Amino acid sequence: MDLVEWNFIKEKIKTMIAYLSGAMEFSSDEGAGWRKDLTLWLDININHKVLNPVVESENLMKSHGAESYREWKKTNIEEYIDFIKICVDRDIDIVRNKCDYIICLWDENVLKGAGTHAEVTIAYESNKPVFLVNKLELKDLSGWIMACSTEIFSDFDSLKSFLVEKY
Numbered sequence: 001m002d003l004v005e006w007n008f009i010k011e012k013i014k015t016m017i018a019y020l021s022g023a024m025e026f027s028s029d030e031g032a033g034w035r036k037d038l039t040l041w042l043d044i045n046i047n048h049k050v051l052n053p054v055v056e057s058e059n060l061m062k063s064h065g066a067e068s069y070r071e072w073k074k075t076n077i078e079e080y081i082d083f084i085k086i087c088v089d090r091d092i093d094i095v096r097n098k099c100d101y102i103i104c105l106w107d108e109n110v111l112k113g114a115g116t117h118a119e120v121t122i123a124y125e126s127n128k129p130v131f132l133v134n135k136l137e138l139k140d141l142s143g144w145i146m147a148c149s150t151e152i153f154s155d156f157d158s159l160k161s162f163l164v165e166k167y
Contacts, residue, residue: 016048016167019099021119023109030054034105034156041160046167051094053115060087091115095122102128103159106145107135117145124148133159 020038024030032054042048061067064083072080095102102123110116121144123130132149133156134141146152153159 016046016100017051017098018042018048019051019094019102019119019123020053020105021095021102021116021123022105023107023113023116024053024057025115026112027109030057031105031109038103038156042163045160046163048163048167051099053091053094056090056094057087060090088115088118091119092122095119095128096126099128101150102130104130104132104149105135106132106141117142120145120148131159131162 020031020035022031022034035050035052035054039050039052042050060083061069064086066072066083069080069083072083102119104116104120106116120130120132124147129150130148132145132152134152134154141152151162153162
């Protein structure tokens with residue numbers, strides 16, 4: 001087998017990587033629950049890996065000694081902003097350079113934040129598919145977010161059926 005043939009085979013068996021976008025700051029569990037469940041499902045059912053911003057944030061907190069960064073929003077705004085910039089830069093890099101597609105949970109918790117809006121837009125700008133699970137009434141879903149989405153689903157079961165068929 002020559003190098004060209006090997007690279008073709010390697011590309012065919014490449015594991016896809018999903019980024020799980022959705023509210024964290026204003027979610028009760030930082031969005032950990034649905035991400036944990038979907039990570040397991042993606043691995044078992046279609047052998048896709050996940051980049052999970054909840055896990056990424058925990059790793060960043062530990063490596064930067066920022067376990068209490070949420071308190072800094074009240075007590076040390078400059079330190080808080082500096083740490084959040086690290087998180088923002090990391091998420092942008094992941095969406096642009098390290099994932100193959102985005103799965104986004106769009107619910108009432110994203111409306112107070114900004115990261116999910118940005119991630120969906122960056123994915124769109126980077127020509128990455130955005131699979132949006134919308135939990136809002138359609139009339140309340142932003143046209144911008146709709147336009148940035150490749151497919152829109154009303155629940156995770158519909159998304160899963162789609163992913164099994166697609167991948």
